[in-house]
Amino acid sequence: MDATLLEAASQIENPLLSEFKQKGGKVIGYPCSHVPEEVIEAAGMLPFRLRGIQTRSTSIGDTYFGPFVCSCPKALLQNAGRGRFHFLNGVIMVQACDSMRRLDECWRKAGNDFPGIVPDFFHYFGVPHKVTDYSIAWFADEIRKLAAALEKQFQVTITNEDLSRAIEETNETRRLLLRLEEIRRRPDTPVTGTEAMSLILAKTALPKKEYNKLLSKELKKLEKKSNPKNVGRLRVVLAGSVLDDVSLISLIEAEGALVVADTVCFGARAYRGEIPPGEDPYVTLARRYLNEQFCPRMFGYSKQRLALITDRFEAGNADGIIFQNIRFCDLHGSENGLFEGRLDKVGTPTMRIEREYGTMADEGRIRMRVAAFLETIKKRKNAA
Amino acid sequence: MIFAGCDVGSLTSKAVVLSGNRILGSAVIRSRTMPEETARKVMDEALAKAGLSMKDVKGFGGTGYGRDKIGFVNHVNSEIACHARGARWLVPNARTVIDIGGQDCKAMRLAEDGSITKFLANDKCAAGTGRFLEVMAKALGVPIEELGKLSARAKKPVCLASTCTVWAQADVVSYLNAGETIEDLGAGINNAMANRVATLANSVKPDRDVCMTGGVAKNQGVVRALEKLLGYSIVIPRKADPQLAGAIGAALLAAEAV
Amino acid sequence: MRSELKEYGFIWSVHSLLSLGAKVANGTPKEVQKLLNSVPHFRDLLEAFLAYGEPGRLFLVGFARYMEMILNAHKEGKKLCFTTFCQSPAILHAMGVVPVVLEVVTVAGTLMRGSAIGEYMDVCLEAGFTETSCSSQRGSMGAFLAGLADKPDFVLINTPGICDTNANSFAFAASYFDIPFYQLNYPPTLTEERSRQYHRADFKNLIAFLEEQTGTKLDLDRLRNIMAEIQKQDEIICELQEMQRLIPSPVPGIYNLFIYALRFTLGGLPECTELLTSMLAMAKKNAAEGKSGLSGGEEKKRALFVYIDHYAANLPLFKFLDSRGIAHLGGILDRFYQEAAFYSQGQGYSFKTATLDEMIDSLAMQNSRLPMVKQIRGPYDAPEMWLEEVKNLAELTQPDFTLYSGTPGCRNTWGMVKLLVSDLEKAGYPTHVINSDAFDDRVESWTATAQRLEEFLELRGLA
Amino acid sequence: MPVAGIDVGSLTAKAVIVENGEILGSAVVPGSPRPGESATLALGKALENAGVKREAITYIVGTGYGRKQIGNVNEVHSEIACHARGAYQRLPSVRTVIDIGGQDAKAARIAEGGAVARYAYNDKCASGTGRFLEVMAEALEKPIETLGDLALSASGSVRISNQCVVFAETEVISLVNKGIELGSIIRGLHEALAGRVAALARSIGVEKEVCFTGGVAKNKGVAKALEDALGVPLRFLDLDPQITGAYGAALLAEEATMQKKSA
Numbered sequence A: 001m002d003a004t005l006l007e008a009a010s011q012i013e014n015p016l017l018s019e020f021k022q023k024g025g026k027v028i029g030y031p032c033s034h035v036p037e038e039v040i041e042a043a044g045m046l047p048f049r050l051r052g053i054q055t056r057s058t059s060i061g062d063t064y065f066g067p068f069v070c071s072c073p074k075a076l077l078q079n080a081g082r083g084r085f086h087f088l089n090g091v092i093m094v095q096a097c098d099s100m101r102r103l104d105e106c107w108r109k110a111g112n113d114f115p116g117i118v119p120d121f122f123h124y125f126g127v128p129h130k131v132t133d134y135s136i137a138w139f140a141d142e143i144r145k146l147a148a149a150l151e152k153q154f155q156v157t158i159t160n161e162d163l164s165r166a167i168e169e170t171n172e173t174r175r176l177l178l179r180l181e182e183i184r185r186r187p188d189t190p191v192t193g194t195e196a197m198s199l200i201l202a203k204t205a206l207p208k209k210e211y212n213k214l215l216s217k218e219l220k221k222l223e224k225k226s227n228p229k230n231v232g233r234l235r236v237v238l239a240g241s242v243l244d245d246v247s248l249i250s251l252i253e254a255e256g257a258l259v260v261a262d263t264v265c266f267g268a269r270a271y272r273g274e275i276p277p278g279e280d281p282y283v284t285l286a287r288r289y290l291n292e293q294f295c296p297r298m299f300g301y302s303k304q305r306l307a308l309i310t311d312r313f314e315a316g317n318a319d320g321i322i323f324q325n326i327r328f329c330d331l332h333g334s335e336n337g338l339f340e341g342r343l344d345k346v347g348t349p350t351m352r353i354e355r356e357y358g359t360m361a362d363e364g365r366i367r368m369r370v371a372a373f374l375e376t377i378k379k380r381k382n383a384a
Numbered sequence B: 001m002i003f004a005g006c007d008v009g010s011l012t013s014k015a016v017v018l019s020g021n022r023i024l025g026s027a028v029i030r031s032r033t034m035p036e037e038t039a040r041k042v043m044d045e046a047l048a049k050a051g052l053s054m055k056d057v058k059g060f061g062g063t064g065y066g067r068d069k070i071g072f073v074n075h076v077n078s079e080i081a082c083h084a085r086g087a088r089w090l091v092p093n094a095r096t097v098i099d100i101g102g103q104d105c106k107a108m109r110l111a112e113d114g115s116i117t118k119f120l121a122n123d124k125c126a127a128g129t130g131r132f133l134e135v136m137a138k139a140l141g142v143p144i145e146e147l148g149k150l151s152a153r154a155k156k157p158v159c160l161a162s163t164c165t166v167w168a169q170a171d172v173v174s175y176l177n178a179g180e181t182i183e184d185l186g187a188g189i190n191n192a193m194a195n196r197v198a199t200l201a202n203s204v205k206p207d208r209d210v211c212m213t214g215g216v217a218k219n220q221g222v223v224r225a226l227e228k229l230l231g232y233s234i235v236i237p238r239k240a241d242p243q244l245a246g247a248i249g250a251a252l253l254a255a256e257a258v
Numbered sequence C: 001m002r003s004e005l006k007e008y009g010f011i012w013s014v015h016s017l018l019s020l021g022a023k024v025a026n027g028t029p030k031e032v033q034k035l036l037n038s039v040p041h042f043r044d045l046l047e048a049f050l051a052y053g054e055p056g057r058l059f060l061v062g063f064a065r066y067m068e069m070i071l072n073a074h075k076e077g078k079k080l081c082f083t084t085f086c087q088s089p090a091i092l093h094a095m096g097v098v099p100v101v102l103e104v105v106t107v108a109g110t111l112m113r114g115s116a117i118g119e120y121m122d123v124c125l126e127a128g129f130t131e132t133s134c135s136s137q138r139g140s141m142g143a144f145l146a147g148l149a150d151k152p153d154f155v156l157i158n159t160p161g162i163c164d165t166n167a168n169s170f171a172f173a174a175s176y177f178d179i180p181f182y183q184l185n186y187p188p189t190l191t192e193e194r195s196r197q198y199h200r201a202d203f204k205n206l207i208a209f210l211e212e213q214t215g216t217k218l219d220l221d222r223l224r225n226i227m228a229e230i231q232k233q234d235e236i237i238c239e240l241q242e243m244q245r246l247i248p249s250p251v252p253g254i255y256n257l258f259i260y261a262l263r264f265t266l267g268g269l270p271e272c273t274e275l276l277t278s279m280l281a282m283a284k285k286n287a288a289e290g291k292s293g294l295s296g297g298e299e300k301k302r303a304l305f306v307y308i309d310h311y312a313a314n315l316p317l318f319k320f321l322d323s324r325g326i327a328h329l330g331g332i333l334d335r336f337y338q339e340a341a342f343y344s345q346g347q348g349y350s351f352k353t354a355t356l357d358e359m360i361d362s363l364a365m366q367n368s369r370l371p372m373v374k375q376i377r378g379p380y381d382a383p384e385m386w387l388e389e390v391k392n393l394a395e396l397t398q399p400d401f402t403l404y405s406g407t408p409g410c411r412n413t414w415g416m417v418k419l420l421v422s423d424l425e426k427a428g429y430p431t432h433v434i435n436s437d438a439f440d441d442r443v444e445s446w447t448a449t450a451q452r453l454e455e456f457l458e459l460r461g462l463a
Numbered sequence D: 001m002p003v004a005g006i007d008v009g010s011l012t013a014k015a016v017i018v019e020n021g022e023i024l025g026s027a028v029v030p031g032s033p034r035p036g037e038s039a040t041l042a043l044g045k046a047l048e049n050a051g052v053k054r055e056a057i058t059y060i061v062g063t064g065y066g067r068k069q070i071g072n073v074n075e076v077h078s079e080i081a082c083h084a085r086g087a088y089q090r091l092p093s094v095r096t097v098i099d100i101g102g103q104d105a106k107a108a109r110i111a112e113g114g115a116v117a118r119y120a121y122n123d124k125c126a127s128g129t130g131r132f133l134e135v136m137a138e139a140l141e142k143p144i145e146t147l148g149d150l151a152l153s154a155s156g157s158v159r160i161s162n163q164c165v166v167f168a169e170t171e172v173i174s175l176v177n178k179g180i181e182l183g184s185i186i187r188g189l190h191e192a193l194a195g196r197v198a199a200l201a202r203s204i205g206v207e208k209e210v211c212f213t214g215g216v217a218k219n220k221g222v223a224k225a226l227e228d229a230l231g232v233p234l235r236f237l238d239l240d241p242q243i244t245g246a247y248g249a250a251l252l253a254e255e256a257t258m259q260k261k262s263a
């Protein structure tokens, strides 16, 4: 697989990003799939999805966050505190879930103890929890405010043409990643879930143009290839809390299964829902970023989410679904529980694990559970 | 034909030597950091009890942490598979198995043929583990074997913080300081444990017979409290020490593989 | 869950205990003693309430009445609505819907049923709901999931509400029961015009939703009457809270629990007005005699709560403070931001009831200012949010120290409580974070909590 | 006239005999479910070690978890007050005291004059405590005393992700079984613990001088990791850090007798 993509997927910083910086480009960080990255693109800047990888502890995070809080935002703050986000020119804080939105305050306060970690541009971005005409109108307005703030801070102008161009570019990315999903669905798919996740992750740290180029090259290759060894291999779908590195997927695949699809943040959430051209780009953006109700922080849409998961399950003709949530993530945790119950009733094999955020967190325990689950579904498959 | 199984558990390691349906010898020792070494030690003990030596054994089954590191083992299976198999041997018509070990607590639902249809393990705070009981027993100054008996003698069990082992221990200390009796505290501890296990058990929608394996099955206090919470009786293996379930399963699977 | 528990209806049992308590309060001292002996667990609690004479009794009566409403709703052909405490019941009462305020019902359950509530919480876990979620919903929700109370007909909440976990548990209940779900939603700012429009539009939708669910049209006069009643109640509450500023404060600490419990359940109904009136009378009497609301009479210190102040699991905290001569000044959870309230600083609401639009506007304004809806929607240090509000309250009520008490389930407050504490310390208010769970005594035993509190008072020279 | 301080902790009981601020003798004994007994035991040993008779002791101050249970003490104070007092006596420039004991970790900021300004306990999770290392020492079959050096001499260190003591133990066991070098696992454990405690200390604001007390302060590995995590040098008292609390208690006892005299 392409080295640049792999590096972008596994490292916080990557050569293309550094190059972009050297050429005087500006990088804006954001923590949540509800942020319309197109706006940043349109401003000629690089949208960078904040990640908690490469942390060894959450000591800095724990200084400001209380206990009982998801370790994902803590890991993000850890990286910020350690200066690993030094290349950021700005950050957009999102009222995503409560753990994530408190990153705003905690990061700012950490700035007093760790000078220089708070970029000048530090923007709080609101996201409604429901989809109605007036919430879309409000959100469109919130996006306009974001654009205005960027224009003011960086002395740029964002025209509707810029936006439409950025939207088209991101749509292209979405189309490409959907092709990847198609490839993963093939019984003799040449690509493992681990590789696929890497390809998807790379998107969050690369300039779109380059990314689209590299990705379509990869896809052309993959579409020609096939891997008979994967025929008949157990196939699982991964759902639940945010996942920004491949370790969990590779653990599952090391136990013999193939992860053929997901609905996690960073994963499928990042490329669903192409944006149709037309009317006011702010409104179309608002509609897209509210309407993709993947995340349980959009309350009252669990039916849609379950439908999405089962759709992935069937389309990928998978044998089971693995639900995972980060400890203290009630949003995904309780919905996982709900769905597990529902799917049990219709006989879809599921498993639920709770984990700490982070690379290879708690390998032993999780491997034991995954192995047990795969054993049970293998028995079923053979019986059938 | 003679088969042996060993289960290198997180806390203890167990070995059994089986001839058909008879246990010739068995052993339970504390796990050491070197699984290979531990496995040998416990297996040698079991063989010694059976008056046999390695060469008399047709096949060795192994399971547990570091199972693939054990040289002499020639049939490796996952803990779940072994515990389920062992439980079925101990309690032939078991449909639900609750296994409480040192480091986790598992609940499994089995189909007629003994294959696992649903499996859950405790992911939350460590209150639902045997370790929890050990830490508490230590705080109370009673041997782990005695902890279970306390429940029977308790007058009014205390309600204990059931979320965290170590904080529950802090609570135990302050209760002791507040002059609560060892019995009432012991009962409180067993109940807290039972509460956690009950929710886990209920989440797999248990069918009869429900049987319990793992070391904690030897804790009467927990078992009784659990029965009260679940509202039906739990079968405790008589055929052999419930702590051996994993090892027995390993031996049987080895035998069946041949 | 123990099989005994499965045999009695949850609401039924709480209701019977409450009405028993109310009867006890009516009886002669001798009868009281006899009955008290027959209900041991309940004893301390009744004593705690009855220590406050008439208001205590009226509280039990009112609370029993509320449980009765839930108990009989379906018999009387009324709809049951799961809702949250940061949601004004006015509109529901106006539509003849009975609100099941999960948090308040949990409080009632914890008070009346003690450890049972913990087992209901475990039912949620079995249903797949995370046990790390806020216990204030899990307690009573578990009883409903277990089928120990009538199934609700629909769910109405408002996000951000107290926090995601709050909204999330209601969303879970709705999906679990497969019943309709409506959320009022709030943007992260309060007083911007576009926020006002949002509130308005959202509330209009809500009425349409309720009319659909109940199959009845909103009766304007009925709504008007209820709003008039609420106005009365608001005036009394303002006066009571104004009195908490007096040194010594003539308002007994437990009144905060009373206000909280009835404001969200019977707000707009006469029972609530009656109780508030008698509370006000009692407080005025104390004030006239220059007495504090403490049973010991003398006020040594004053404590302000920066979060939950109506703990139920650790009800002994009321006693703890009272016995040490520490006045309980309430906290942000019972501040409603009426225009007339001493802390409102122009952010308050007032009722206009001439036209429907005026009423909707007023209710939307009120709702968007309810505890935690107002101050937790945005960054804690943003204008009009948590920090500003607590500091403002502290300046006005002059506490010697402040206390955080919450539930581990509240990401929202645990996400920044450390920052808030530092700011309050800088502002000169010693602040203690209570680690226990206000609704689940299994998280930290009261003995442990009390030890930490004593230590705090000793070390910070507040003993 | 000699006075005594007794600190009945969660895992150990300590006693110190003091006269005019100087330590005449001290003792550390393992705790027992009956705090009263371990207190008496510790006191007896300390008296023996000081060569002082019980009758000679004019005043006793108790502290620690079991303080309420110690028989015939004249008054009790919280551990934090005692650790602060003890540290301040030996090191007047101290502004922050970090005490890691068996059951919990505490950080306290000290004002001019030795009064406690602010303090905090470890979060409601045991991973920041001495017990954490003890459990791990058991699992790894290494004496607790040796952990520190093993950590210091390790070539690398692995990340221990799970904060839960019991689950961290599982994690450690599976790491061992994966054949990871013991040293780097132990180093990882020390860093995990130090990380938690550093977070705790920072949350109340760390001011120099920073003094490290409590039994865990004997563990040089933790000290090193903590210094790295906090980025400030740690100061140690010229006495067994484990007895700091008892020592402070004794000093408070002496003050009390002074006041009695002057009154």
Ligand SMILES: Nc1ncnc2c1ncn2[C@@H]1O[C@H](COP(=O)(O)OP(=O)(O)O)[C@@H](O)[C@H]1O
Residues within 6 Å of the ligand: B008, B009, B010, B011, B012, B013, B100, B101, B102, B103, B104, B129, B130, B131, B132, B133, B134, B144, B145, B146, B148, B214, B215, B216, B217, B218, B219, B243
């Ligand atoms: N004789 C006994 N009586 C009561 N409980 C026991 C006894 N022996 C072991 N236990 C419990 O069993 C646990 C160990 O169970 P085990 O199944 O061996 O764990 P693992 O398989 O994970 O090593 C101990 O933590 C202890 O709580």
Ligand SMILES: Nc1ncnc2c1ncn2[C@@H]1O[C@H](COP(=O)(O)OP(=O)(O)O)[C@@H](O)[C@H]1O
Residues within 6 Å of the ligand: D008, D009, D010, D011, D012, D013, D064, D100, D101, D102, D103, D104, D129, D130, D131, D133, D134, D144, D145, D146, D148, D214, D215, D216, D217, D218, D219, D242
């Ligand atoms: N010689 C030693 N080397 C390293 N650590 C030690 C040593 N002695 C004690 N400890 C640590 O100190 C802890 C007990 O400290 P202590 O202050 O006595 O706790 P407490 O006051 O709560 O009883 C033990 O958990 C252990 O981790």
Ligand code: SF4
Residues within 6 Å of the ligand: A031, A032, A033, A034, A096, A097, A100, A241, A242, A265, A266, A269, A295, A296, A297
């Ligand atoms: S999980 Fe949801 S709220 Fe959290 S980052 Fe992803 S999309 Fe945003």
Ligand code: SF4
Residues within 6 Å of the ligand: A070, A071, A072, A073, A097, A098, A099, A100, A241, A242, A326, A328, A329, A330, A331, A332
């Ligand atoms: S995992 Fe859950 S709690 Fe954590 S940031 Fe995402 S939504 Fe929030």
Ligand code: SF4
Residues within 6 Å of the ligand: B124, B125, B126, B127, B163, B164, B165, B166, B167, D124, D125, D126, D127, D163, D164, D165, D166, D167
């Ligand atoms: S609270 Fe206790 S049991 Fe829970 S994770 Fe922390 S140490 Fe483990």
